[in-house]
Amino acid sequence: MIYPDNFEQKTGFDKIRELITDKCLSTLGKERVSKMVFLNKYDEVTKLLHQTQEFVAVLNGKNEFPANYFFDVRPALKRIRVEGTYIDEVELFDLRRSLDTIRNIVKFFKTDEDDEKPLYPYLSELSGNVSVFPHLISRIDQMIDKFGRIKDNASSELSRIRRELSSTLSGISRSLNNILKTAQTEGIVDKDVTPTMRDGRLVIPVMPAFKRKIRGIVHDESASGKTVFIEPAEVVEANNRIRELESEERREIIRILTSFSDELRPLSEDIFYSYEFLADIDFIRAKALFALQVNALLPVVENCRQIDWYRAVHPLLYLSLQKQHKQVVPLDIMLTEKNRILLISGPNAGGKSVCLKTVGLLQYMLQCGLLIPVYENSRCGIFDNIFIDIGDEQSIENDLSTYSSHLTNMKYFVKNSNESTVLLIDEFGGGTEPQIGGAIAEALLDRFNRKHTYGVITTHYQNLKHFAEDTEGIINGAMLYDRHLMQPLFKLSIGNPGSSFAIEIARKIGLPEDVIAEASDKVGSDYINMDKYLQDIVRDKRYWESKRQNIRQKEKRLEEITERYEADIKKLEKQRKEVLATAKTEAERILSETNARIENTIRQIKEVQAEKEKTREIRRQLNDFKSHISGEIQIDDKISRKIQKIKEREEKKKNSLQKEQKETFRSDVITIGDAVRLKGQNSAGEVLDIQGKNAIVAFGLLKSNIKLDKLEKVSKNQLKRDANTKDSFVSAQTTDDMRDKRLNFKQEIDVRGMRGDEALQAVTYFIDDAILVGCTRVRILHGTGTGALRQMIRQYLKTVPGVRHFQDEHVQLGGAGITVVELD
Incomplete structure (x- = not known):
């Protein structure tokens, strides 16, 4: 149950409903949004x-x-x-x-x-x-x-009708063109005039002075009166037949649809x-x-009554501040079985009402099936009722003051609230004489608490703060305020009541100091001291909360650094083992090669039949060498030096090989018969001829004239590999571009309104692309006008080898204003 009837307007849910409606694709979804309920x-x-x-x-x-x-x-x-x-x-x-x-x-x-x-x-x-x-x-x-x-x-009858319709239209078009040519020859009609359509009938535009020169029916005239549209007598009957066929076509379509x-x-x-x-x-x-x-998500939702939200955000406030490039202050709030009612106090314009509306709106959104902007570890419950009392409800028609309206709402709340109800009350007890207003508010608060209802209530009354402090089930909360900057922080602190900062705010806006002093004397030192103590408590709590937050962040940072170091150590240990294994394998290979070399040396000594003493000396030297190598293959810090020596040996071999290659292969001299490739390309070709600074190169079946400084020499093996793999000179990027162009090519171009040279350039590119993608038929929209643009385009089309034929479009589809081009 939701109370009152204008609940959505009070919380702003009506605007959220509008935002969701705007995101629907059809009336289907919009109807669902309008029917969305709690x-x-x-x-x-x-x-x-x-x-x-x-x-x-x-x-x-x-x-x-x-x-x-x-x-x-x-x-x-x-x-x-x-x-x-x-x-x-x-x-x-x-x-x-x-x-x-x-x-x-x-x-x-x-x-x-x-x-x-x-x-x-x-x-x-x-x-x-x-x-x-x-x-x-x-x-x-x-x-x-x-x-x-x-x-x-769709049906044989419809097919017959449309064939006859097309045939009749073609006959009319031929007749009109013949009549038009005769009229143009006689000077009755301008050379660039084409048949047009008026009231569904094909007609010829004629100047009023010559309208009697063509026998027929005048159907219309232009707005300026400089042109009349005549249906020649020769095609009247055919046009009548067109009307009949169109009616038959419509009846057949209706029959098919029925x-x-x-x-x-x-x-x-x-x-x-x-x-x-x-x-x-x-x-x-x-x-x-x-x-x-709005960065909403699905929190933990349990089948109980609870509100335990972290960093909750009012979505409309978030969107509004986002447009101003500002950040919204999130809300942490908790209502549990132990502390069901939160009594929030603090200065005016400190965010109490926003806090209350945020609770009401997010809980309502959740139970309408909408995700809410909170942190993932937030916990939500399900309530049967949400009652709200917020804003000025003064009514002239019903003769209700603001306070009377509040009391009417309180009467409804007391009667209908239960343990599954959330109460949202702003400025509890306000609108009347403070002493009696505070007493009634305290009695109502006690009744709500005994009914085990949940709620968020804002107030300035000191007696309610004391009552909350002494009563189980109710907890105080404060909206924080910066005493030095004299501005609200819009943060909720649960556990202590808040100060109204009335003295400080009065002093800030410039109220005379003697007035402030007199007011302080009237309320007494006890009130002033209590308000000061509240401010000190809030200040100290903010200080220690900041300290705790800093410690928590540093601990988290320390944990992250520790985890990273542990991961790095594990990674280094793994790399060390891999290096050691590689080094050991390499050392064993060297040792094996050494043994083979030793045996080969001994064999050679035996073959030359050297002296035994000399043989023993050579064997002793080789054994010493073997022991020396074995000593270096110990798994310790010496391995790195051994690996470095191996790398240096390999580098020397590589340099020696490159030197030999340079002596036998000169890459800077290109002659006929050499294998070459374009710098930056993979495909190789053969040089057929050299003409000054250019070379004729055959890439497969394609011969190209290329500057020598753009070529680099490669081995004949590269040319053979390219021939075996049937490599193409067209790069993969070019192939992809062609595929995209073929998929996205449109068979029609509109050059109306362009200058002559601009239109001709556009048509040139268009025809080139059409031939490139293999299109066989395209349309060029140039309009009729004076006919100069059409003539220029057609003169160009005559020079294009790939153009097989071009002509006017069918008169019903645009006539002389469109050129249809057929390509080879």
């Missing part, structure tokens, strides 16, 4: 929250969600329930596309049978029983084309259910987008 069933609330949370994951995921066509065709489906009615072409096109969207969405959430757990369980469950009607989509595809127009072959509607009618209920699913998806998607906008 729920108090745990299972229902958590189901809605998980659905929204899963859709946030969908929006953040790699796979694109199918959200193209969210059309509401329910009005059309309702209309065709009556026999003899039909769905029109536009509605049929919307039906086909939206049914396809439904099918794609169901497929998106469908999981493989092998998967034990779906990726989005709540959304998968929502889409589980939705029908997708693939046969209906196929049936519609047989009737309409990709632009939503009824196909010629027949299809008869097939559709029995499925309407199942289709309605599928559109309810589409509405749910649109609604959930809009909620997820809003959650991303």
